[in-house]
Amino acid sequence: MDFLELATSRFSERRFADTPVEDEKLRRVLEAGRLAPTAENKQPQRIYVVRGAEGLEKMDAGTRCRFGAPVVLILAYDMTEARHPDVCDFGVVDTSIVATHMMLAAEELGLHTCWVGLIDPSELRRRFDIPKEQRIISVMPLGYPSERSRPAHLHAKRKPLEETVSFLD
Numbered sequence: 001m002d003f004l005e006l007a008t009s010r011f012s013e014r015r016f017a018d019t020p021v022e023d024e025k026l027r028r029v030l031e032a033g034r035l036a037p038t039a040e041n042k043q044p045q046r047i048y049v050v051r052g053a054e055g056l057e058k059m060d061a062g063t064r065c066r067f068g069a070p071v072v073l074i075l076a077y078d079m080t081e082a083r084h085p086d087v088c089d090f091g092v093v094d095t096s097i098v099a100t101h102m103m104l105a106a107e108e109l110g111l112h113t114c115w116v117g118l119i120d121p122s123e124l125r126r127r128f129d130i131p132k133e134q135r136i137i138s139v140m141p142l143g144y145p146s147e148r149s150r151p152a153h154l155h156a157k158r159k160p161l162e163e164t165v166s167f168l169d
């Protein structure tokens, strides 16, 4: 699929089917994240895959935005490994790039995702025993769309390029 077609077809999924995600597809998604660029190539990202019944129950205590997905990725980074945050928080930037790679790789495989910032990081840390030097930035439900799947109204709202892009001489 042409890249812009792929980017156009992706939307935040909030109605997942409970169909399991094949291991091979999951590995391809994770591999797309592994190949992402990171500041000074530090690769501080730490991705946790949650997919067992017990794990998903713990996940539901840390976010109300799982949307029925059979797999949820916890997106975190090791603060001791990330590039020193002088210009900005590079750990957040790196992990976001990794997550974006995975989001678009998933789309290519017919899997849907949603970026979820509405989380309780302390609850996730406690329940999944995530080390304190790792900062959790979001979670990403992943799976197949259900029959009720459709984009929310915000999906269609994108500012015109003129509002967000300036050409400078």
Ligand SMILES: Cc1cc2nc3c(=O)[nH]c(=O)nc-3n(C[C@H](O)[C@H](O)[C@H](O)COP(=O)(O)O)c2cc1C
Residues within 6 Å of the ligand: 010, 011, 012, 013, 014, 065, 114, 115, 116, 117, 118, 119, 151, 152, 154, 155, 156
């Ligand atoms: C950093 C970030 C945090 C988000 N947090 C949530 C969230 O907590 N819950 C949710 O349902 N959607 C969340 N979203 C999805 C956005 O609402 C969505 O991407 C936006 O409305 C555009 O819609 P689209 O993804 O369908 O194109 C988040 C997206 C981003 C990039």
